[in-house]
Amino acid sequence: MTETAIAEHGLIGDLQTAALVTTDGSVDWFCCPRFDSPSVFGALLDDERGGRFRIRPAGPHTSVQMYYPDTAVLITRFSGADGIGEVVDFMPPCGEAVTGTHRIARLVRCVRGRMAFEVLVAPRFDYGRRPHEVVLTGPGAVFVADERCLALHVVREPDDAHLAETRVEGGDVHTRLVLEAGQVRGVVLESDPARSPHEIRVGEFTELFESTVDWWRTWLARSTYRGRWREMVARSAITLKLLTYAPTGGLVAAPTLGLPEELGGERNWDYRYTWVRDASFSVSALLAVGFTEEAAAFGAWLGERIREGDGGPSGPLAVLYRVDGTTDLREEPLGHWSGYRGSSPVRIGNDAAGQLQLDIYGEALDSVCTADRAGFGLPHRGWTAVRAVLDWLGEHWDQPEEGIWETRGGRRCFTYGRLMSWVAFDRGIRLARAHGRPAPVEDWTWQRDSIYDQILNRGWHRTRQAFVQHYTGDDLDAALLRMPRTGFLPPRDPLWISTLDAIGTDLVTDTLVHRYDPVSSPDGLAGSEGTFSLCSFAYVDALARAGRLEQARAAFEKMLTYANHVGLYAEEIAPTGEQLGNFPQAFTHLALIDAAVTLDAALG
Known part of the structure; x- marks a missing residue:
């Protein structure tokens, strides 16, 4: 068999x-x-x-x-x-x-x-x-x-x-x-x-x-979504609920481990943990469709991690945690298992827990700000923890890191990491001003503006006419599709439109989007991978915000056809159309909800 x-x-x-x-x-x-x-x-x-x-x-x-x-x-x-x-x-x-x-x-x-x-x-x-x-x-x-x-x-x-x-x-x-x-x-x-x-x-x-x-x-029945794609949004919401560990409110990235990003390859990871990034994205996605209790639970989980402030080499936050909030995630192979269709090694644990990924601070602070706007409030202990995070980030944002995709080819100055560091300071400033909280707002403003200038000077590639993956190359990165959502640039700014066009040319095949090109931008691992479904839905979101509604709707409808027979998505899509990677992936279903809500609003 x-x-x-x-x-x-x-x-x-x-x-x-x-x-x-x-x-x-x-x-x-x-x-x-x-x-x-x-x-x-x-x-x-x-x-x-x-x-x-x-x-x-x-x-x-x-x-x-x-x-x-x-x-x-x-x-x-x-x-x-x-x-x-x-x-x-x-x-x-x-x-x-x-x-x-x-x-x-x-x-x-x-x-x-x-x-x-x-x-x-x-x-x-x-x-x-x-x-x-x-x-x-x-x-x-x-x-x-x-x-x-x-x-x-x-x-x-x-x-x-x-x-x-x-x-x-x-x-x-x-x-x-x-x-x-x-x-x-x-x-x-x-x-x-x-x-x-x-x-x-x-x-x-x-x-x-x-x-x-x-x-x-x-x-x-608590869902408030009344848009065009109710069945798929409902299935995605149910899937996210199924991936929630109720005692803590933590959301696991997927319930599986070891499912390959390339058949027969080594890109096989353990996703049964809660990533700060995923939990942060879930707050806005679930609030958008009315699941306030779940958003509050994820927010509480995140707040606990921020207050603990014991992320080791990655700063006050670890990149990922076990569902109970602990960080013992030592990676080891299961040498006695053959792996899915011969894809080995099969790993348990995840060494990415010890990486430096600067973007998590922007995503965390953005979710705190989103929850605050929704009326959840930010207690004094929470504000003290936010200040501590930004104090640390002020001293560490301008350094190489592993980045959102958890590459294992060495640290680089990733543009997306700088972008989300900008978000972290921006959201801290907004929170301080909205509630009159004590904070070094002048210093945070200087940090925010310095990051902005650096991204424009070093993250923008004049030859490519696009924002690129990192400062020392000209490769593109689909993570930057989230740029218009952050408010860094308006969604129809010429610099962003030029970047969107470049991503469409280099990383998009029909509606399917690669994260980056692992050949021209080595990530320290052998082989390649499929297209990343999170990025495909983020592409829909970016198209809709840019006013390209017909293209966005066609892309979204096509992406829906890649779901399996019960509406679930793995992490990636192979060139054959086969689903690859851990399954089902929370990130993909979060991005589906975001894209549906954005596109519904744009279509009216």
């Missing part, structure tokens, strides 16, 4: 962790008890050693997959020679209290005719590094690996004959469900269970399904 294509998955979750389900009914990625915990099912990255939890028809079949409308409940429908059946997958949402108990609920239904389903539960604890024992009980099974435990509960009725003999082979549990039209059964896999495996009645299981559907629909 080979790993299922990245796009052939749907996402379910409970707001503390998440699982990917293939179009053939297999849970082939699940980390527990948190997003950034070791995997229990990892067939996505190694079909033989990763482990899976699969329910599918016993004979030849075809399948389709969809979300139950306006929810994170996933339906995989199978058609076989004797009937039609479906598996309904969901994870009941957890509260904000940290818990090790998480449930993957799998409702199995025969819709027409007769269908036999095969059930395989094959966990591989700790990325497949830790052996386990399995014990069958009357109504289920228990899997134990040191301190980790999973219980398999069976959904059935008294004296039910629809469960065939269950057997254990090599630590895996196999069973079979034979259902007639209208019959419903299922299983629930629970981590760190409060009780031993037990029978769950169909009525109780149906109530759990209905309560999960109601929870998601009640949550989504």
Whole structure:
């Protein structure tokens, strides 16, 4: 067997962790008890050693997959020679209290005719590094690996004959469900269970399904978006909610690790963490569509990180954090895993946590300012932390750094990093003046203006007639598509329009946008990569702000066709149109919301 294509998955979750389900009914990625915990099912990255939890028809079949409308409940429908059946997958949402108990609920239904389903539960604890024992009980099974435990509960009725003999082979549990039209059964896999495996009645299981559907629909009803692309914006909002760690409000960049930016290449990273940049962008995106509680939670998470002020070599902020706010992210390879379609090494942890990326300070201060305008307020402790950040930035912004794309080819004076440093001082000045807060406004103004002059003198390339990636070259960078959003230049300023045209010529293929050219601008890694979907949506946003509405709308509509069958995006798009990189990526869905809101406003 080979790993299922990245796009052939749907996402379910409970707001503390998440699982990917293939179009053939297999849970082939699940980390527990948190997003950034070791995997229990990892067939996505190694079909033989990763482990899976699969329910599918016993004979030849075809399948389709969809979300139950306006929810994170996933339906995989199978058609076989004797009937039609479906598996309904969901994870009941957890509260904000940290818990090790998480449930993957799998409702199995025969819709027409007769269908036999095969059930395989094959966990591989700790990325497949830790052996386990399995014990069958009357109504289920228990899997134990040191301190980790999973219980398999069976959904059935008294004296039910629809469960065939269950057997254990090599630590895996196999069973079979034979259902007639209208019959419903299922299983629930629970981590760190409060009780031993037990029978769950169909009525109780149906109530759990209905309560999960109601929870998601009640949550989504808070959306204020009434624009042209409601379905895709709603799916993006639900996806962002699924990628949120409720106990802290942190947003993970993606629930996966190791999915390649180039098949067979080395650009395989662990994204199960919260980046300051992503969390900052989420504040404005979610406020724009009415999710104020989520924006406030992300803002609170960010505020805690700013107040802690212990980012090590990257300054008062680290580039990324674990979902609990800690920074132990040492990178190491999983040498025993083959990687997605042979893409290795498979890395856990992320050494980018120790890089210097100056842009995060502008993004953080911009989100603080956005939240303040929305009425969240900025307490004294928060203002003191903001002053400390700007004091540090005043001494450090004029130096080489690794940049937004976390390159590993050495530090450079990236224009985008300078641009966002300008934003940081600009937003600090605005906050001080708006609230009469004590601050060295004259010094901040001098710093802001110095950065502005430097970008115009050194970031603008007269030959290219464009703002370039860094001061010592003439390469372009799609990160600068965010320039008009910051207010650094008006969106129709001739300097910006010339830059937009240059990016369109060098980095855009139809509607798909490369971040930069890794050949002419080496990033310290071998190979190349696909187009970056975040940048493709940022291109739509920039076109709309420049008044190029017909081009912007066409680009946006085309980008929507690159979503997978349930509206999800990975990080990148390959030249073949295949999705690449970690999946689904929060950054892409944030950018989709931003582009939709901007384009709606421009179209009127």
